[in-house]
Amino acid sequence: QKEVEQDPGPLSVPEGAIVSLNCTYSNSAFQYFMWYRQYSRKGPELLMYTYSSGNKEDGRFTAQVDKSSKYISLFIRDSQPSDSATYLCAMSVIQGAQKLVFGQGTRLTINP
């Protein structure tokens, strides 16, 4: 079993829909949680960063961490075609990027 599980999709939704992307994990020591967005033929770019449990909002994006359930989510409101990409969750026990563990990514398509 992988430390971080992520549904690879693909996920296809109409423009304007609310998108929910999720990851589960098995290591209860993870404390730092990130979401990266990766466009086709590009490297991942950091989208959201959270520490421990709770919610964090940035524009149309909300990251949610539930450590008791070992479950993290990324919500995208008012989704746009430009949000079409692969979304990777990543997490770490320690602060810093030295030991990031990535999920396999969910491929998302927003249809105009």
Add this chain to the structure above:
Amino acid sequence: EAGVVQSPRYKIIEKKQPVAFWCNPISGHNTLYWYLQNLGQGPELLIRYENEEAVDDSQLPKDRFSAERLKGVDSTLKIQPAELGDSAVYLCASSPGGSGANVLTFGAGSRLTVL
């Protein structure tokens, strides 16, 4: 700012041939990473440098892979000889020290196809 620069972007070789990838990190970023990304998978760390020192190479297949970061700036990742299973994207990333150490900036990657 140019970001993390990698070359070549694409490389096609026959198995058993050598190949090398080059990375120029963001200026001032002391930490440099090489990741492997297989199709449909997340990145997996191969090696991490702090300045010119390889501080984590536990996941680097040392029988065929090697890396160097001379002068603590640019880095080269080499595979010799390449195998069919090495076909993947090789991502370079860098991060600053201090409070920004959490943030990885990735390059666009070098896509290797081994025939």
